[in-house]
Amino acid sequence: MIEICSFATRVDDCFSNCMFAHLTLTGTICACLEKQIVTGVSRSGAILHFIGWILALFIACLGGQHFINASDLIPEAIWASKWYNADVRLRRDLLLMMMRSQRDLNITAGPFGVVSYALFVSVLKTSYSILCMLTS
Numbered sequence: 001m002i003e004i005c006s007f008a009t010r011v012d013d014c015f016s017n018c019m020f021a022h023l024t025l026t027g028t029i030c031a032c033l034e035k036q037i038v039t040g041v042s043r044s045g046a047i048l049h050f051i052g053w054i055l056a057l058f059i060a061c062l063g064g065q066h067f068i069n070a071s072d073l074i075p076e077a078i079w080a081s082k083w084y085n086a087d088v089r090l091r092r093d094l095l096l097m098m099m100r101s102q103r104d105l106n107i108t109a110g111p112f113g114v115v116s117y118a119l120f121v122s123v124l125k126t127s128y129s130i131l132c133m134l135t136s
Contacts, residue, residue, distance in 0.1 A: 008067075061115055075097075
């Protein structure tokens with residue numbers, strides 16, 4: 001469990017600032033590409049570029065969501081094991097692992113929050129809001 005938690009911390013430390021920059025740019029760039037699509041200027045190129053940005057964002061959020069889902073399986077796996085047949089020391093360790101696993105492991109994106117499907121939708125909403133502001 002210590003290895004899993006330290007891995008989660010290292011991943012979060014490595015990707016938190018990068019994800020923050022990526023999400024900030026993605027919302028703004030997607031809004032500009034949406035405006036380009038709406039106005040009809042180089043529409044096919046803008047559509048392909050837009051799909052590329054959305055796909056990159058989705059892959060990042062998919063990885064974050066899988067990370068959260070995998071961390072949710074840890075306490076279930078511990079509970080499903082035959083922990084009651086183990087010695088006292090192992091049962092104590094398993095209890096501590098279950099207590100620690102009450103908090104999800106996740107990757108953050110700076111102040112935006114946790115990288116997940118919800119963040120994907122949030123960035124799409126933000127890009128639409130920026131598009132509305134650009135077209136008004």
